[in-house]
Amino acid sequence: MKRNPLTIAVGVVLVLIFALLLFCFQVRKGEVALVTTFGQPTRQVGPGAHLKWPWPIQKVYKFDQRIQTTESKFEQVQTADGFNLLVSVYVGWAITDPELFFGRFGDSLARAEESVVDLLRNTYSGVLGRHPFSDFVSTDETQLKLAQVEQEWLETVQAQIRTNNYGVDVKFIGLKRLGLPESVTEEVFKAMRKERQLQATAIESEGERQASDIRSAADALAASILANAEAEATRIRAQGESEAARSLAVFQQEPTLAQFILDLSAVEALLKERTTLVLDTQTEPLHLLRGAGDHTNAPATNAPALGPRP
């Protein structure tokens, strides 16, 4: 049979592919690979294409190097000042040393996760027990030490993981939940209820006080407006009087006449409307009537101006 060059090429390609599969492996970004030679870890490599001896000489284990997040159960701990607190945390961890990791957990992430959570649980009372309740909740932000608690926790867990040679590193720890034992929540409700009642009463009485303040301020303002107005009115009158006093200079030339004129004006003003005038005969010119009783005809003749009219 004639040898076809194409057939040869195909053959070569196939052999090449087979060899590549046997001697090469690829590590994806986010992974790290551990190469074992006869079961012993000999080399670790990052992302890219790498060479290896085929099985059974060398074997490649790949590990996910991305950060895994795990959360712990909601567990009760006692704070430094004796309060019971329920806490759960989340932790972000990643494989940093595949060799150690492989020695401890093989290639099982799940087993590692379990161990991390166990280790975390053992540090609860050690870390949280050092802090009083006010470090966890406080309206005073200088007292609140959540950041410190999380940092201490992280350091403790990191140290323990290093001594235990897990081959992983904890990247971050954060509080996920804070709570109180069930029976305590009822007590908190009682306290909150009482607080609301106090608040409602305080608001009501404060409202009343403010309202009465507003009212009395308004009354005071009104009184002062009136007082000011009265003072101003008096001032205006006084001003009027002082302006009027300028006329006095004129009157000064002949006080008797002035008096007379003003009297006359006053009387005229007084008698402008329908008036009943009671005079005695001393009054000029009625003195003319005086002695009318002595002369029987006097009224008719002597007082034509003021006497009875027809």
Next chain:
Amino acid sequence: MRPPQPQGPPRPESSEDASAQALAEALRSSFLIVRVIMILLVAVFLFSGFFTVGPQEKALILRLGRPVAEDESALLGPGPHWAFPYPIDEPVHIPLGEVQTVTSTVGWWKTTPAQEAAGTEPPPGPTLKPDQDGYLLTGDGGIVHARATLRYRIAEPGLRYKFDFSAASNAVQHALDNALVWAAASSTVQITRDSTPFREKAAARLDQLIRQQKLGIVVDQLAVEVKPPRQLAADFDRVLQAEVQRNAALADAQQYANTTTNQALAQAHALLSLAQAERKNLVELLSAEAKRFSELLPEYRKNPGLFMALRRAEALQRLATNLAECIVVQEAGPGQQRQIWLQLSREPQKIKLPEPPKTEHVH
């Protein structure tokens, strides 16, 4: 393939020849098929390198497991692209523009949207069970419920989000939970009334976590909802009512204040107007009198006594026309009878005098 012809007894050479020929022919045609299949396979292999990037995402090519570049230049925008087929290249899609949502319910009671919509949530018990009821502790030792919805996008280039976390959305979820716990721990129960400061604190903490943990996301929107414990709903409502009442009382008082002040202002205005009028009258009156005085003065000086008598008489005369009635009483001298003259009204006084007026002398 031709079947061997039955032409007499078959000779061994010719039968060998024929079978070899047949075999060769069979091989040739099967090679042809194999070749076609191979060409097809190569075509399919190369064609499988095409991929499409959607409008809300970008793509990154991993060549032999490594990104072709670590920065944004490696990102492929929306549209069709080609890469070497696996295992050489591997396109990884990163939903950069897509808004992702995570919801934190660590601080909320156990419920489902369906239950909530239908109002069939189980009624709250007297206590909060740690395994069922989520809640947050506030800085003043209280308990509130809060939940949050975070909408975020992956920050460019998105490599960290995609390759550094096994489940980045979980990490974001944890960060959001933590932000709520932190925000509540420094707040008071008052956040049930106004959740803005709580939201701001949570957002600040979330930002801090995003930076610290390098989550590689951009926050689009953080919405929070804070409620008092359902067990205390009535008590919280009472506080609200008290506030409503207080506001009503204050509004009343304000109204009273306005009325009182306005009345006082009106009264003051009246007082001032009156005073101004009086002042004007006084000044005008006196200046008129002064004018009259100046006019009369020369006359007066000629003969004061006569002038005054004339004036008085004239005035009396003028006045008399206006008088309703005039009573003149004479002082009783010794041995005299007292006399009174009355001038009764010229116009009839309706009640007293229905008849025309009369003058009479009373003794």
